[in-house]
Amino acid sequence: MMAESVFDDKSREPTTGELDPALDRHTETRLDLGGWLGGYLKAVTEQWLLVAPRANPAMLEMFRDRDAPPYRQMVPWAGEFAGKYLTAAVQVLRVTGDPRLRALLEDFVPRLIGFQAEDGYLGPWPKAHRLTNFDPLQGESGMLTWDTWGHYHVMLGLLFWHDETGDEAALDAVIHIADLLCDGYLGEPKRRLVDTGSTEMNLAPVHSLCILYRRTGTQRYLDLALQLVDEFAAAGPEGPLAGDYLRQALAGREFFEMPKPRWESLHPIMALAELYSITGKTEYRQAFQHIWHSIVSHDRHNNGGFSSGEKASGNPYDWAPIETCCTIAWIALSVEMLRMTGESTVADEIELSTLNSVAGMHSSSGRWATYNTPMDGARRASAHSIVFQAREGSPELNCCSVNSNRGFGMLSDWALMHEWGVGAALPGLVLNYYGPSVLKTVLESKGDAKESVDVTLTQTTDYPVSGRILLHVKPAKPSEFSLKLRIPFWSARTQVTVNGAPVRDVAPGRYLTLSRRWQVGDEVILDVDMSLRFWVGERECAGLTSIYRGPLLLVYDHRYNLPIAAAADPQVHHYDEWNPQRSPLLSMPVLDARKSTGKLVAWNDWLPPLLLLEFEAEGGLPVRLCDFGSAGEAGTPYRSWLNVRHT
Numbered sequence: 001m002m003a004e005s006v007f008d009d010k011s012r013e014p015t016t017g018e019l020d021p022a023l024d025r026h027t028e029t030r031l032d033l034g035g036w037l038g039g040y041l042k043a044v045t046e047q048w049l050l051v052a053p054r055a056n057p058a059m060l061e062m063f064r065d066r067d068a069p070p071y072r073q074m075v076p077w078a079g080e081f082a083g084k085y086l087t088a089a090v091q092v093l094r095v096t097g098d099p100r101l102r103a104l105l106e107d108f109v110p111r112l113i114g115f116q117a118e119d120g121y122l123g124p125w126p127k128a129h130r131l132t133n134f135d136p137l138q139g140e141s142g143m144l145t146w147d148t149w150g151h152y153h154v155m156l157g158l159l160f161w162h163d164e165t166g167d168e169a170a171l172d173a174v175i176h177i178a179d180l181l182c183d184g185y186l187g188e189p190k191r192r193l194v195d196t197g198s199t200e201m202n203l204a205p206v207h208s209l210c211i212l213y214r215r216t217g218t219q220r221y222l223d224l225a226l227q228l229v230d231e232f233a234a235a236g237p238e239g240p241l242a243g244d245y246l247r248q249a250l251a252g253r254e255f256f257e258m259p260k261p262r263w264e265s266l267h268p269i270m271a272l273a274e275l276y277s278i279t280g281k282t283e284y285r286q287a288f289q290h291i292w293h294s295i296v297s298h299d300r301h302n303n304g305g306f307s308s309g310e311k312a313s314g315n316p317y318d319w320a321p322i323e324t325c326c327t328i329a330w331i332a333l334s335v336e337m338l339r340m341t342g343e344s345t346v347a348d349e350i351e352l353s354t355l356n357s358v359a360g361m362h363s364s365s366g367r368w369a370t371y372n373t374p375m376d377g378a379r380r381a382s383a384h385s386i387v388f389q390a391r392e393g394s395p396e397l398n399c400c401s402v403n404s405n406r407g408f409g410m411l412s413d414w415a416l417m418h419e420w421g422v423g424a425a426l427p428g429l430v431l432n433y434y435g436p437s438v439l440k441t442v443l444e445s446k447g448d449a450k451e452s453v454d455v456t457l458t459q460t461t462d463y464p465v466s467g468r469i470l471l472h473v474k475p476a477k478p479s480e481f482s483l484k485l486r487i488p489f490w491s492a493r494t495q496v497t498v499n500g501a502p503v504r505d506v507a508p509g510r511y512l513t514l515s516r517r518w519q520v521g522d523e524v525i526l527d528v529d530m531s532l533r534f535w536v537g538e539r540e541c542a543g544l545t546s547i548y549r550g551p552l553l554l555v556y557d558h559r560y561n562l563p564i565a566a567a568a569d570p571q572v573h574h575y576d577e578w579n580p581q582r583s584p585l586l587s588m589p590v591l592d593a594r595k596s597t598g599k600l601v602a603w604n605d606w607l608p609p610l611l612l613l614e615f616e617a618e619g620g621l622p623v624r625l626c627d628f629g630s631a632g633e634a635g636t637p638y639r640s641w642l643n644v645r646h647t
Contacts, residue, residue, distance in 0.1 A: 018214065018277050018278055019276065019277050019280050020420065021277065021339040021340060022339065022340060022341055022342030022419065023338060023339055023342045023417040023418065023419050023430055024339055024417060024418055024419075025412065025413050025414075025416075025417055025418070026418050026441050026442060026444075027163065027164075028441065028442045029412070029416055029439070029440065029441040029442075030094075030097055030439075030440045030441075031094075031095045031096075031411060031412065031415055031416070031433075031437060031438075031439055031440075032437060032438040032439075032440075033095065033411070033435060033436070033437045034435075034436035034437060035435055035436040035437075035462065036359075036435070036610050036629075037354075037355075037359075037408065037411070037435060038436070038437075039364065040359065040362060040364065040366070040408055041092065041095060041096055041408050042096075042366075043362075043363075043364060043365055043366025043367075044092065044362065044366040044405045044408060045092060045096060045098055045100075045101055045366070046366060047365055047366035047367045048366055048367065048401075048405060049085075049088070049089050049092060049101055049104075049405060050100055050101060050104060052085060052396070052397075052401075052402070053085070053104070053108055055395075055396060056081075056393065056394040056395065056396050056397045057393050057394075058072075058391060058392065058393030058394035058397070059081050059082050059085060059394055059397060059402075060082060060108075060111055060112060060115070061393055062074065062078060062079075062124040062393075062394075063082075063112070063115035063122065063123070063124055064115055066123070066124050066125060066126055067126050067127055069126075071126060072124070072391070072392075073391065074124060074391065075388075075389050075391075076144060076145045076146045076198070077145075077146040077149060077150065077201070077399060078124050078150070078391075079123040079124045079125070079145075079146070079147060079149070079150020079151065079153075079154070080146065080149060080150045080153045080399065080402075081394070081397050081399075081402050082112055082153075082154060082157070083150065083151075083152070083153025083154035083155070083156060083157045083158075084153050084157070084399070084402040084403045084406075085157075085402040086105070086108065086109070086112070086154075086157030086158070086160070086161065087153065087156050087157040087160055087406060087409075088402065088403060088404075088405040088406035088409055089101060089104075089105055089108075089157075089405070089409075090105065090157065090160040090161050090164055090409070091160065091406055091409025091410055091412050091413070092405055092406075092408060092409040093105065093164065093409075094164060094409065094412035095408070095409060095411050095412045095415075105161065109158070109161055109167065109169075109170055110169070112154070112158075113158075113169055113170065113173045116173055116176060116177075117130075119176075119180055119183075120176030120177050120178075120179055120180035121177075121180060122151060122154050122173065122176075122177055123147050123150050123151060123154075124150070125145060125147055129145070129147075130147070131147050131148060131151070131180070131181070131184055131196075132145075132147070132196065133145050133146065133147050133148060133196035133197055133198060133202055134196075144196075144197040144198045145198075146198050146201045146202060147202070148181070148193065148196070148201070148202040148203075148204070148205055149198070149201035149202050149204050149264070151177050151181070151205060152204035152205045152207065152208050152267065153204075154177070155174045155177055155178070155205065155208035155212070156207075156208050156211075158170040158171070158173055158174045159171070159174055159208065159211055159212065159215070162174070162215075171215065174208070174212055175212070175216065175218075178205075178208075178209060178212050178218075178221050178224075181193075181205055181209070181224060182220050182221070182223075182224050185224065185227075186220060186223060186224045186227060192231055192234070193205075193228060193231060194228075194231035194232075194234045194241050194242050195234075195241070199241055199242040199243070199260060200242070200243065200260045200262045200264040200265040200268070201264045203228055203231065203232070203242060203268045204264065204267040204268050205228070206224075206225045206228040206229060206268050206271040207267050207268055207270045207271040207274065209221045209222070209224055209225040209228075209271075210222070210225050210271050210274035210275060210278060211274060213225065213278065214274070214277070214278065222278065225271060225274075225275065226275075228268070228271075229246055229271065229272075229275065232244050232245050232246055232247075232268070233246070233247050239259065240259035240260070242259070242260055243258050243259050243260035243261065243265050244258060244259055245258060245265065245268070245269050245272070245287065245291065246272065246283070246284075246287045249286070249287035249288075249290040249291050249294075250283060250286060250287050250290070252290070254294045254297075254298055254314060255291050255294040255295055255298070255299070255312050256294070256298055256299060256311075256312035256313055256314035257314070261311050261312040262310060262311045263306065263307045263310055263311060263312075263323065263325065263326035263329050263330075264329070266329040266330065266332070266333045267329060267332075269288065269291055269333065270288075270332065270333060270336050272284045272285075272287050272288040272291075273285075273288045273336040273337070273339070273340055274336075276288065276340065277340075285340065288336070288337070288340070289337065289340070289341070292333060292334065292337045292346075295312065295330065295333075296349060298312070298314045298315070298316065299312045299313065299314065299315075299316060300316060300330070300349070300353075301316050301322055301357075301375055302316065302375055302535055302546040302553060302640055302641070303322070303356045303357045303360060303373065303375055303553050303628050303640060304327070304349070304352040304353030304354070304355075304356045304357040304358075304553075305322035305326070305327045305330075305353065305356075305357040305373055305375075306322070306326045306327050306329070306330035306353075307321075307322055307323055307326030307327070307330075308320040308321075308322070309321060310323050310326060315539060315540075317537055317538060317539040317540040317541040318539075318540065319374070319375070319376075319540055321371070321372035321374065322357070322372055322373055322374060322375070323371060323372060323400065324361045324369060324370055324371055324372075324373065324382065324400035324403065324404050325399050325400050325403050327353060327357045327358070327361070327373070327407070328358075328403050328404065328406050328407050330353065331350055331353050331354065331358070331407060331410055332406075332410065334346055334349055334350045334353070335350065335410055335413045335414055338350065338414055338417075338432075339417075342419065342430075342511075344432075344486045344487065344488075344489075344509060344510055344511045345489050345509050347414060347432040347486050348486070348488050348489050348490070348509070348551075350410075350414055350432075351432070351433075351488075351551050352551055353407075354407060354408075354410075354411070355464060355551050355552060355627075355629060356551075356552065356553045356627075356628040356629055357373055357407075357628075358404075358407030358408060358629075359610075359628075359629025359630075360373045360379070360628050360629045360631065360632075361373040361379075361400075361404055361407070362404060362405075363381075363633070364607070364630075364633060368381040368382070368383060368401070369381070369382055369400060369401060369404035369405075370382055370385070370400070370404075371385040371386045371398070371400045372385060375640045375641060376586070376637075376638065376639045376640060376641055377632075377637060377638070378632055378635065378636070378637045378638070379631075379632035379633070379635070382398050382400040382401050382404075383395075383396055383398065383401065386398050386399070386400070411433060414432050414433070415431075415432055415433030415437075415439065416429065416430070416431055416432070416433065416439045416441055416457070417429075417430040417432065418430070418441070418443070419482075419484065420446075421482055424481070424482070425445055425451065425480070425481075426443040426444075426445055426451065426453065426479060426480070426481045427443055427444070427481070428481055428482035428483065428484060428513075428515075429441065429443070429455065429457070429481065429482070429483050429484065430484040430486075430511065431457065431471075431483065431484065431485055431486065432486045434459065434461065434463045434464070434469050434486075434526075434528075435459065435461065435463055435464070436459055436460065436461055436462070436463075437457075437458075437459045438456060438457070438458050438459075439456070439457040439458075439459075440454065440455070440456050440457075441454075441455055442454055442455070443455055443479070443481060453475050453476050453477055453479045454475070454476040455473070455474065455475045455476070455479075455481075455518075456472075456473075456474040456475075457471060457472070457473060457474075458471070458472040458474065459471055460472075463528075463550075464550050464551050464552050464610075464611070464627075465600075465610065465611055466530065467491075467527055467528040467529065467530040467550060468525070468526070468527050469525070469526040469527075469528070470523070470524075470525055471523070471524040471525070471526065472521075472522070472523055472524075473518050473522040473523075473524065474520050474521075474522075475518050475519065475520065478517055478518065478519045478520075479517065479518055480515075480516070480517045480518070481515075481518065482513050482514065482515040483513075483514045483515075483518070483524075484511040484512065484513050484514070485511065485512045485514065485524070485526060486511060487506055487507060487508055487509065487510055487511065487512050487528075488508065488509070488528060488550075488551065489508050489509035490508070490529075490533055490548065490550070490551070491508050491528040491529040491550075492508060492529050492531065493529045494506045494508065494526070494527065494528050494529060495525075495526075495527040496512060496524065496525065496526050496527075497524070497525045498514060498516070498522070498523070498524050499522060499523055500523075528550065530549055530550040531549075532547055532548065532549055532593075532596060532597070532598065533547075533548050534546070534547055534548075534593060534644065534647040535548070536647050537641055541641045543643075544641035544642060544643065544644075545593075545641070545642055545643075545644035545647050546640055546641055546642070547591075547596070547625065547642060547644065549598070549611070549613070552610075552611055552627040552628065552629075553627070553628040553640055554598075554611075554613065554625040554626070554627065554628070554640075554642075555625060555626055555627065555628050555631040555638045555639065555640045556586065556588045556623065556624075556625055556638060556639045556640075556642055557609075557624075557625075557626050557630075557631045557632065557636055557637075557638040558586060558636035558637050558638065559633075559634050559636040560603070560609070560612060560624040560625075560626055561588070561623060561624055564587075564588065564589065564621060564623065586637050586638070586639045588617075588623065588639065588642065588643060589617035589618055589619060589621045589623055589643075590617060590618045590643040590644070590645055591615055591617050591618070591623065591642060591643065591644045591645070592617075592618060592644070592645050592646055593644050593645065593646045593647045594646045595615075595616060596615050596644070597615075598613035598614065598615050598625070599613065599614050600612070600613060601613065601614045601624065607633055607634055608630075609626035609627055609630030609631075609633070610626075610627045610629060610630050611626060611627040611630070612624055612625075612626050613625050613626075618645075625642075628640060
């Protein structure tokens with residue numbers, strides 16, 4: 001029996017107007033990132049995004065021959081690969097503007113759309129099993145498919161492509177999928193979508209349906225989205241069929257305590273943020289924010305990664321694998337939280353995850369990414385860790401390889417945002433990303449008296465290696481608007497000057513608002529506090545400590561400490577990726593927090609880390625710590641939970 005809706009019938013009425021987000025990206029914003037992250041963006045573009053479809057043609061071909069036996073042997077989520085790849089590629093394109101990537105996608109998207117059936121189906125399963133979410137080779141007693149989940153990712157990628165290019169064919173394809181879903185599941189169908197199994201995954205179209213409703217205003221897309229939110233609370237004979245995310249969040253239950261806390265559920269949960277924007281109902285906002293804060297409090301690891309064994313466990317010290325897809329979904333959820341709340345500490349969280357976990361899950365060459373990016377351990381390519389997903393025609397495809405690059409692409413969502421202030425003629429700018437870059441955007445006024453001004457922000461800095469950021473503000477013409485600077489929560493002492501004049505009342509964990517008539521040549525200098533700080537471990541990490549310098553997690557890597565490593569216990573032969581507790585910890589000397597300031601040192605050989613600091617350990621031994629994103633690059637084991645006294 002389906003649970004009662006928490007909303008009355010007024011929820012079904014058409015919306016009278018959407019709520020503006022607190023912060024949002026502008027579609028004409030362009031980012032030219034230099035330095036470390038700029039190198040990653042170039043590498044993943046050239047070594048993965050530009051070559052993946054041709055190197056793995058089954059990414060598209062699985063749609064072509066879906067009705068021709070013998071059927072392909074596929075993993076249940078095979079239909080997600082094309083959509084995840086497209087979503088990541090479009091978001092990276094937003095950052096780089098790479099003409100080669102744009103040209104590839106201009107070929108990829110029509111090919112993908114060309115495989116859409118007349119009824120709107122765009123998955124890899126044969127006709128008799130479309131959107132039933134059952135594997136035709138297994139029967140109803142066998143493995144479930146994630147067919148609706150795959151359609152969600154295709155819808156999301158095509159919506160992003162339409163937003164970027166205005167391609168109406170892409171939007172039409174999404175509409176055809178939405179119509180198919182409505183025809184099959186809206187109202188009182190023979191089978192509800194929640195009854196098809198794999199509910200954390202297959203309820204995900206609720207998110208893309210909300211986005212599509214905002215694009216088209218088609219009421220039944222909103223109706224189905226609201227129905228699917230009701231299905232969150234559906235009960236079965238053996239317990240909840242789904243996660244009951246709305247009602248349980250409103251009741252104050254932690255996310256890890258909910259019935260279905262797998263990472264895939266973050267995608268349907270993002271619909272709550274969209275529904276708040278559409279309807280203005282505070283229940284959606286309250287539930288969404290509660291879940292986000294619950295994950296920060298109980299499940300976000302020291303490296304910014306989310307999940308333990310692909311789900312929330314309520315334990316950030318859990319050694320279970322931290323899956324790449326989980327962290328990407330966490331960042332996407334956090335982007336929605338930032339848009340909704342405008343809270344700078346949310347941007348701090350996104351920065352932590354991006355600079356540590358996202359960088360750490362990628363080879364700096366751009367050729368591969370991990371499935372698991374552990375707090376302690378070693379980095380292994382997903383093509384090795386989860387090779388069971390490889391198939392003929394798609395030897396490199398798995399859930400993480402097609403998704404990881406999105407971590408860099410989402411910089412387009414949060415690096416530079418717009419905000420409307422009360423009575424402001426032009427929107428204000430909100431700068432969240434610090435690093436060597438040129439950021440360009442357009443400020444456009446509201447109302448009949450249209451005014452626009454191009455603004456360029458140029459950052460000269462080596463942040464996050466050091467804390468000084470030199471920012472040049474260049475409007476196309478003198479213009480009055482506000483510029484908000486993110487003051488990280490960890491920067492206890494931050495100094496800011498505008499054209500040499502000090503700015504007062506700079507507080508950590510907030511935005512600093514600079515409102516003035518900006519002119520070409522205006523210069524802002526931001527000095528953030530890069531002092532060390534410590535996170536003392538508990539549970540599995542009791543007696544250990546993580547050290548941070550600015551936004552970067554510091555790591556003991558075997559590679560930079562070979563004299564110490566050579567003197568370690570010769571009985572330690574390997575490190576168990578899946579359960580570090582079963583393996584001896586990588587041996588290292590003890591650090592003293594009272595003396596651990598660290599000095600910058602250079603690595604003059606190849607594959608240098610972003611940051612390398614040398615400390616004096618007990619006994620006078622020199623110990624070098626690098627940043628988490630660089631750790632394990634050469635295949636050596638590393639530790640982020642360290643032996644530190646007097647913290």
